[in-house]
Amino acid sequence: MSQISIAQVEKSYQTRHGSVLALADVNLSIAEGEFVSLVGPSGCGKSTLLYMVGGFLKPDSGRIEVDGKLVQKPGLDRGLVFQQYALFPWLTVLQNIAYGLEAAGTPRKQRLAVAAEFVSMVGLKGFEHRYPRELSGGMQQRVALARTLSYDPKILLLDEPFGALDSQTRESMQDELLRICASMRKTVLMVTHDVNEAVYLSKRVVVMSRRPGTIVDEFPVDIDRSQGREEIMLSDSFNDIRNKVWLAVRHQASPESVL
Numbered sequence: 604m605s606q607i608s609i610a611q612v613e614k615s616y617q618t619r620h621g622s623v624l625a626l627a628d629v630n631l632s633i634a635e636g637e638f639v640s641l642v643g644p645s646g647c648g649k650s651t652l653l654y655m656v657g658g659f660l661k662p663d664s665g666r667i668e669v670d671g672k673l674v675q676k677p678g679l680d681r682g683l684v685f686q687q688y689a690l691f692p693w694l695t696v697l698q699n700i701a702y703g704l705e706a707a708g709t710p711r712k713q714r715l716a717v718a719a720e721f722v723s724m725v726g727l728k729g730f731e732h733r734y735p736r737e738l739s740g741g742m743q744q745r746v747a748l749a750r751t752l753s754y755d756p757k758i759l760l761l762d763e764p765f766g767a768l769d770s771q772t773r774e775s776m777q778d779e780l781l782r783i784c785a786s787m788r789k790t791v792l793m794v795t796h797d798v799n800e801a802v803y804l805s806k807r808v809v810v811m812s813r814r815p816g817t818i819v820d821e822f823p824v825d826i827d828r829s830q831g832r833e834e835i836m837l838s839d840s841f842n843d844i845r846n847k848v849w850l851a852v853r854h855q856a857s858p859e860s861v862l
């Protein structure tokens with residue numbers, strides 16, 4: 604059974620200039636433990652779809668189910684991480700992470716101990732008592748990731764999580780995410796604009812059309828992940844898939860340019 608099931612989903616926004624159809628007839632199933640990326644032209648509804656799986660928005664029609672249950676509101680089984688780290692500036696690293704545990708109902712005494720474990724997991728040992736403003740962008744995003752991971756959601760919903768980072772930090776965060784997801788066995792749905800990132804991280808890359816967004820292509824990513832980043836990214840199999848995804852997105856962004 605799929606863990607996330609999206610069936611015939613449609614969503615419009617009402618604006619001052621009338622109704623905007625953001626998504627139409629979206630169908631997607633994601634298995635437990637799968638890492639799926641959503642790519643597509645700007646404004647095609649990727650974030651809208653992610654927020655609906657998160658329970659922050661409701662579809663106008665169609666169904667979204669997680670573990671066989673209709674999604675109606677946010678829940679601790681789904682953890683969302685945004686591009687903007689959304690940390691509390693008045694709380695330290697440890698307190699920011701512990702806040703996630705408070706929301707999950709972890710008793711006060713355990714919170715700091717569990718938060719400390721997650722500080723180590725994301726490589727921030729020694730920075731527990733720093734405030735967000737004292738951290739680099741990459742470190743802040745590690746805190747945001749740790750805060751979400753700390754309450755152990757089965758599903759991670761990532762909206763351009765590394766979009767604000769420089770390319771080197773971005774690559775090290777990607778490798779960290781892969782390591783964490785493999786050890787904690789998460790199901791991941793990630794929105795990204797970066798085709799290399801999508802192919803490097805995912806088991807499957809899903810391409811959406813221009814608005815109204817619908818799924819137009821899917822690319823399974825069958826690469827040997829026991830190799831290092833350089834071997835993978837320089838391999839023919841990686842580049843073959845990357846090129847296909849890139850062309851599919853380009854075709855959606857400006858169909859006339861590739862006809």
Ligand SMILES: Nc1ncnc2c1ncn2[C@@H]1O[C@H](COP(=O)(O)OP(=O)(O)OP(=O)(O)O)[C@@H](O)[C@H]1O
Nearest residue numbers: 616618623625644645646647648649650651652814
């Ligand atoms: N709150 C809103 N009110 C009105 N229109 C909205 C709202 N949020 C999104 N939209 C519109 O819905 C469409 C889909 O937006 P969404 O942010 O989901 O796309 P996206 O693919 O994630 O975009 P990007 O890649 O640029 O982040 C866009 O045309 C956008 O302008």
